[in-house]
Amino acid sequence: MSETDPSQIKGFNRARERASRALLEDYVEMIADLAAEFGEARITEIAARLGVAHPTATKAVARLKREGLAVSRPYRGVFLTEAGEALAEQVRARHRTVVALLRAVGVPEDLAELDAEGIEHHVSTRTLKAFEAFLASQGGKTG
Amino acid sequence: MSETDPSQIKGFNRARERASRALLEDYVEMIADLAAEFGEARITEIAARLGVAHPTATKAVARLKREGLAVSRPYRGVFLTEAGEALAEQVRARHRTVVALLRAVGVPEDLAELDAEGIEHHVSTRTLKAFEAFLASQGGKTG
DNA sequence: CGCGAAATGTAGCCTTGGCTACAAATTTCG
DNA sequence: CGAAATTTGTAGCCAAGGCTACATTTCGCG
Numbered sequence: 001m002s003e004t005d006p007s008q009i010k011g012f013n014r015a016r017e018r019a020s021r022a023l024l025e026d027y028v029e030m031i032a033d034l035a036a037e038f039g040e041a042r043i044t045e046i047a048a049r050l051g052v053a054h055p056t057a058t059k060a061v062a063r064l065k066r067e068g069l070a071v072s073r074p075y076r077g078v079f080l081t082e083a084g085e086a087l088a089e090q091v092r093a094r095h096r097t098v099v100a101l102l103r104a105v106g107v108p109e110d111l112a113e114l115d116a117e118g119i120e121h122h123v124s125t126r127t128l129k130a131f132e133a134f135l136a137s138q139g140g141k142t143g
Numbered sequence: 144m145s146e147t148d149p150s151q152i153k154g155f156n157r158a159r160e161r162a163s164r165a166l167l168e169d170y171v172e173m174i175a176d177l178a179a180e181f182g183e184a185r186i187t188e189i190a191a192r193l194g195v196a197h198p199t200a201t202k203a204v205a206r207l208k209r210e211g212l213a214v215s216r217p218y219r220g221v222f223l224t225e226a227g228e229a230l231a232e233q234v235r236a237r238h239r240t241v242v243a244l245l246r247a248v249g250v251p252e253d254l255a256e257l258d259a260e261g262i263e264h265h266v267s268t269r270t271l272k273a274f275e276a277f278l279a280s281q282g283g284k285t286g
Numbered sequence: 287c288g289c290g291a292a293a294t295g296t297a298g299c300c301t302t303g304g305c306t307a308c309a310a311a312t313t314t315c316g
Numbered sequence: 317c318g319a320a321a322t323t324t325g326t327a328g329c330c331a332a333g334g335c336t337a338c339a340t341t342t343c344g345c346g
Binding site: 016 | 331332333334335336340341342
Binding site: 159185186187197198201217218219 | 322323324325326327333334
C-alpha cells in the first residue's frame with residue numbers, strides 16, 4: 001500500500017487489492033506450512049485448513065501458479081516456487097513480528113495469534129520495521 | 144451466518160465477513176466525519192473521500208439503511224441512526240486507540256494513521272482492551 | 287487386476303463491491 | 317423564471333472468490 005494521495009485512490013485499490021493480497025498471502029503461508037509438515041500441500045488439505053471448499057482452493061492455487069508463486073501437476077501436490085518460498089518466509093516473518101509485538105504490549109498469546117492473522121496483512125514495511133525496533137529495544141524484558 | 148465459533152480455528156468464513164464488516168465500518172466512520180464537518184453527509188462527498196464512484200457509495204448507503212445504521216431521503220443527505228452513531232463512535236474510538244498504540248511503539252504519526260485504517264478492522268475487543276491497558280501503563284511518557 | 291473410495295478438476299451459478307452510462311432531480315445563477 | 321451545472325438515482329456489466337454438482341483421475345485394498 002503506497003497510495004498516500006487520497007485523490008489517486010481508485011476504488012479498485014481499496015477493498016479489492018486489500019483482500020486480494022491478503023488471500024494470496026494466506027494461501028502461500030498455508031502451503032508452506034503443509035509443505036513443512038507433510039512434504040507437500042494437497043488441495044484437499046489446503047481447502048480444509050483454510051475453511052473453504054476444494055474448488056475454491058483450486059482456483060486460488062491456479063492464481064498462485066499464474067503469478068509464479070507455485071507449481072503443481074494435475075492430481076498432485078502443490079509446491080511453492082522460489083518466489084513463493086520467499087513470499088512465504090516474508091509473510092511468516094511478518095506474522096511472527098506482529099505476534100511478538102502484540103504480546104509485548106500485553107495481548108495474550110492465543111489471542112495474539114488470532115488477531116495477527118487479520119492484522120498482519122495491513123502492516124506496511126515501515127511499520128514492521130518500527131515493530132522490530134520496538135521489540136529490540138524491549139529486549140525480551142516482557143514476561 | 145453464525146460461524147462465530149472460535150473453536151473452528153482459522154477456518155472462519157474468512158474473506159467474506161472480513162471485507163464486508165470493514166467496508167461497513169469505513170462508510171459509517173466516513174458519514175460520521177462528514178456529519179461532524181458539514182452537518183450532513185452527501186453521497187458525492189462520501190464517494191469522493193472513500194475514493195469510489197458515486198453509485199458504489201449509493202449501494203453501500205443502501206446497505207447501511209437496510210441494516211438500520213443510516214437513513215436518507217432521495218436527493219438528500221445521509222444521516223446515521225442511533226445505532227449508526229453508536230457504531231461510528233465505537234469505530235472511531237478503536238481507531239484512536241490503534242493509532243495511539245502504533246505511535247507508542249514508535250510508528251511515525253502519518254504512517255500510524257494510514258496503517259491503522261487497515262489494521263483497526265481486525266483488532267478484537269479483547270486485544271483493544273490490552274492496547275488500552277498498555278497505553279495507560281505508559282501514561283504519556285512519550286514525547 | 288479391478289473396483290470403490292477419495293482426491294482433484296471443471297462447469298456453472300451466486301454475491302459483493304466496483305465501474306460506466308445514462309436518466310432524473312436539485313441547485314445555482316443569469 | 318428557466319437553463320446549465322451539479323448531484324443523485326438506476327440500469328447493467330465486470331471480476332473475484334465462494335459454493336454445489338458432476339466428471340475424472342488416483343489410490344487403497346480385496
